[in-house]
Amino acid sequence: MxxxxxxxxxxxxxxxxxIVKLRGGAKIRGILDGYDPHLNIVLSDAEELKxxxxxxxxxxxxxxxxxxxxSPPIEYKPGEKE
Amino acid sequence: MxxxxxxxxxxxxxxxxxIVKLRGGAKIRGILDGYDPHLNIVLSDAEELKxxxxxxxxxxxxxxxxxxxxSPPIEYKPGEKE
Amino acid sequence: MxxxxxxxxxxxxxxxxxIVKLRGGAKIRGILDGYDPHLNIVLSDAEELKxxxxxxxxxxxxxxxxxxxxSPPIEYKPGEKE
Amino acid sequence: MxxxxxxxxxxxxxxxxxIVKLRGGAKIRGILDGYDPHLNIVLSDAEELKxxxxxxxxxxxxxxxxxxxxSPPIEYKPGEKE
Amino acid sequence: MxxxxxxxxxxxxxxxxxIVKLRGGAKIRGILDGYDPHLNIVLSDAEELKxxxxxxxxxxxxxxxxxxxxSPPIEYKPGEKE
Amino acid sequence: MxxxxxxxxxxxxxxxxxIVKLRGGAKIRGILDGYDPHLNIVLSDAEELKxxxxxxxxxxxxxxxxxxxxSPPIEYKPGEKE
Amino acid sequence: MxxxxxxxxxxxxxxxxxIVKLRGGAKIRGILDGYDPHLNIVLSDAEELKxxxxxxxxxxxxxxxxxxxxSPPIEYKPGEKE
Known part of the structure; x- marks a missing residue:
């Protein structure tokens, strides 16, 4: 697990x-379109929140x-989806 | 061991x-839902403490x-659980 | 996916x-001519925006x-192009 | 050796x-419960010293x-314990 | 490609x-004599521009x-030289 | 060689x-007891010099x-000791 | 090449x-006694220049x-020494 x-x-x-928080303090919200094991993240409709x-x-x-x-959107319960 | x-x-x-302390000083408390060998950590009910x-x-x-x-919650004794 | x-x-x-945002704050716009898995990026007609x-x-x-x-130019839809 | x-x-x-000194200046004392080759360190009864x-x-x-x-506790002599 | x-x-x-821009702001111009996949760069007749x-x-x-x-010297067109 | x-x-x-100089400016002198290829260094009788x-x-x-x-203690000549 | x-x-x-320039600004001159692919450098008769x-x-x-x-001492021409 x-x-x-x-x-x-x-x-x-x-x-x-x-929501993704970056080094240096930026906070970005968007729709998660993709990711990879390095945590490279693709967001659509992204906007920076200040x-x-x-x-x-x-x-x-x-x-x-x-x-x-x-921060994912939902209270994901590990195990429930497997 | x-x-x-x-x-x-x-x-x-x-x-x-x-409780997880991050570079830059943030301190976050939450329920440990998952982790991996890179120490990527999944927390639920997380809150930042300032x-x-x-x-x-x-x-x-x-x-x-x-x-x-x-900081894990308990005084884990290595060896006891193995 | x-x-x-x-x-x-x-x-x-x-x-x-x-548009590429760099550590330290620089923001560069140009035509994407190439890239590799390390996210090394080749841009032509590049200009720094300040x-x-x-x-x-x-x-x-x-x-x-x-x-x-x-920031790529278009609203790429994952899956559509595969 | x-x-x-x-x-x-x-x-x-x-x-x-x-005693473990961390980047940023923190100094932590505790009982060494475990470690690994990345120098991840498990301490019990840890306290930060300021x-x-x-x-x-x-x-x-x-x-x-x-x-x-x-800083380990004792004057370990390499070779003696091997 | x-x-x-x-x-x-x-x-x-x-x-x-x-021209090579370095972390910390230095800007160096020289003749490219060599490079490797880590982007180690050998320049001759190099000079720092301030x-x-x-x-x-x-x-x-x-x-x-x-x-x-x-910044390479010319408008290299990917594909043309292959 | x-x-x-x-x-x-x-x-x-x-x-x-x-003598070992560290990032952040610390300067430490001690007897070299061990090292490894990552340049992890074990010193005994170490003292920080300020x-x-x-x-x-x-x-x-x-x-x-x-x-x-x-800084090693002696003028080591590569080749002489091999 | x-x-x-x-x-x-x-x-x-x-x-x-x-001459070797280091992060943080230090500039060191010495006789190159050795190196490895990580650019670990051994210098003899080294001196810091300020x-x-x-x-x-x-x-x-x-x-x-x-x-x-x-900065190596001479105008090395790649290819000439191979």
């Missing part, structure tokens, strides 16, 4: 809205090693 | 509340290379 | 204008580990 | 009090790439 | 003047992981 | 006093990726 | 005076990942 949970969670989040402002980014690729954390 | 202790300790902490304030984060994936240290 | 999406998206963007100013860079190679994010 | 000395020294320190203050951390996992140096 | 473009572009630039000043460096080896971007 | 010189030099310095002050550290393990440079 | 140029240039510089001052370092090992650039 343990070793694949990150990938399972991302798999379960495909097509849903997630306080109450949002800046539209559209479709983006985020390089994995800038990612600090990812 | 030595080489696997980190993984054993995380295995023994699955489903329990842990002094006396907490910010709800919900379900998150933390990329391992941002992790400084992890 | 998931693991190759970053590379597919870059493949679909060859010959088109993209507020309203642009500085012409011409043809450049960007080393992948400086890349934070890449 | 040379290539394994780090691991031998950590092996000889299992169950004993060590000047004359100590903050109790309990059981912790320290990710190896934050470690600057480790 | 995609995966080798960086190397092809450097190959096509051998013996020509290029505003209007240039400092002669002569023959240098630049370690690849300091490189942010490289 | 070239590829192994670092390791040969460390081998020739076992049991002798060396201007004219020394702080006793005793036996320590230094994680290799914090090392900037190492 | 291209892939090995860095190593050839260092090979051709053995026994000669080179403006007009020099600090004697003697024999040193520089860990490769601190190296920004290396």
């Amino acid at each position: 343990s070793a694949d949970t990150t990938m399972e969670l991302l798999q379960a989040s495909l097509g849903k809205s997630i 306080g109450n402002e949002t800046t539209r980014l559209g479709l983006i690729v985020i390089r994995g090693d800038n990612v600090i954390l990812i | 030595s080489a696997d202790t980190t993984m054993e300790l995380l295995q023994a902490s699955l489903g329990k509340s842990i 002094g006396n304030e907490t910010t709800r984060l919900g379900l998150i994936v933390i990329r391992g290379d941002n992790v400084i240290l992890i | 998931s693991a190759d999406t970053t590379m597919e998206l870059l493949q679909a963007s060859l010959g088109k204008s993209i 507020g309203n100013e642009t500085t012409r860079l011409g043809l450049i190679v960007i080393r992948g580990d400086n890349v934070i994010l890449i | 040379s290539a394994d000395t780090t691991m031998e020294l950590l092996q000889a320190s299992l169950g004993k009090s060590i 000047g004359n203050e100590t903050t109790r951390l309990g059981l912790i996992v320290i990710r190896g790439d934050n470690v600057i140096l480790i | 995609s995966a080798d473009t960086t190397m092809e572009l450097l190959q096509a630039s051998l013996g020509k003047s290029i 505003g209007n000043e240039t400092t002669r460096l002569g023959l240098i080896v630049i370690r690849g992981d300091n490189v942010i971007l490289i | 070239s590829a192994d010189t670092t390791m040969e030099l460390l081998q020739a310095s076992l049991g002798k006093s060396i 201007g004219n002050e020394t702080t006793r550290l005793g036996l320590i393990v230094i994680r290799g990726d914090n090392v900037i440079l190492i | 291209s892939a090995d140029t860095t190593m050839e240039l260092l090979q051709a510089s053995l026994g000669k005076s080179i 403006g007009n001052e020099t600090t004697r370092l003697g024999l040193i090992v520089i860990r490769g990942d601190n190296v920004i650039l290396i």
Whole structure:
């Protein structure tokens, strides 16, 4: 159960809205279109969130090693989907 | 006994509340739902702790290379569980 | 679908204008001429964007580990092009 | 004798009090419960040392790439224990 | 076409003047004498450019992981030289 | 002769006093008890040098990726000891 | 010709005076006694250069990942020595 949970969670989040926090403080929200084991992330309809402002980014690729954390949309329960 | 202790300790902490300290100073508490050998961490019911304030984060994936240290909930004794 | 999406998206963007954000804040726009799995990026007609100013860079190679994010030109739909 | 000395020294320190200095300046003392070749470190009864203050951390996992140096408890003599 | 473009572009630039931007802001111009897949770069007749000043460096080896971007001399067209 | 010189030099310095400079500026002197190919270093009787002050550290393990440079005690001549 | 140029240039510089610039700004001059593919560098008669001052370092090992650039002594022509 343990070793694949990150990938399972991302798999379960495909097509849903997630938030990604990057090194340096940027916070980006978008629809998860893809990912890979390096945590490279493809988001569509992405926007950067700064306080109450949002800046539209559209479709983006985020390089994995800038990612600090990812908030998937739902309370995924490991095991339930396997 | 030595080489696997980190993984054993995380295995023994699955489903329990842990605290993760990240580079840059963030401190996050949540239920450990998963991990992998890179120390990528999946937490549910996560919240960021800043002094006396907490910010709800919900379900998150933390990329391992941002992790400084992890506090499991219990005084795990290596060897006892093997 | 998931693991190759970053590379597919870059493949679909060859010959088109993209924006690349680098560590340290630089933002570069150019025509994507090539890329590799490390996210090394070749851009032609590149220019650096700073507020309203642009500085012409011409043809450049960007080393992948400086890349934070890449904005392709179009709303690529994973799956449609496969 | 040379290539394994780090691991031998950590092996000889299992169950004993060590001090670990981390990037960013933190200094942590605890009982060495485990380690691995990446210098991931498991400490029990850990406490952070800041000047004359100590903050109790309990059981912790320290990710190896934050470690600057480790002070084992004893004057280990390489060769003696082999 | 995609995966080798960086190397092809450097190959096509051998013996020509290029500009290399380094982390920390340094900008170096010189004749490309060699490179390798880590983007280690050998330049002859190199000089550092700072505003209007240039400092002669002569023959240098630049370690690849300091490189942010490289400007080759010409508008290389991928595919044309293959 | 070239590829192994670092390791040969460390081998020739076992049991002798060396100085190690670390990222962040720390300077540590001690007897070299061991090393490995990552430049993890074991020192006994180590002390940190700050201007004219020394702080006793005793036996320590230094994680290799914090090392900037190492000063061995003697003018080792490559080739002589092989 | 291209892939090995860095190593050839260092090979051709053995026994000669080179200058090494390190991250953080240090500039070190010494006789190149050895190197390896990670750009770990062994210098004898090394001295740190700061403006007009020099600090004697003697024999040193520089860990490769601190190296920004290396200035060999001569105008090495790739191909001539092969």
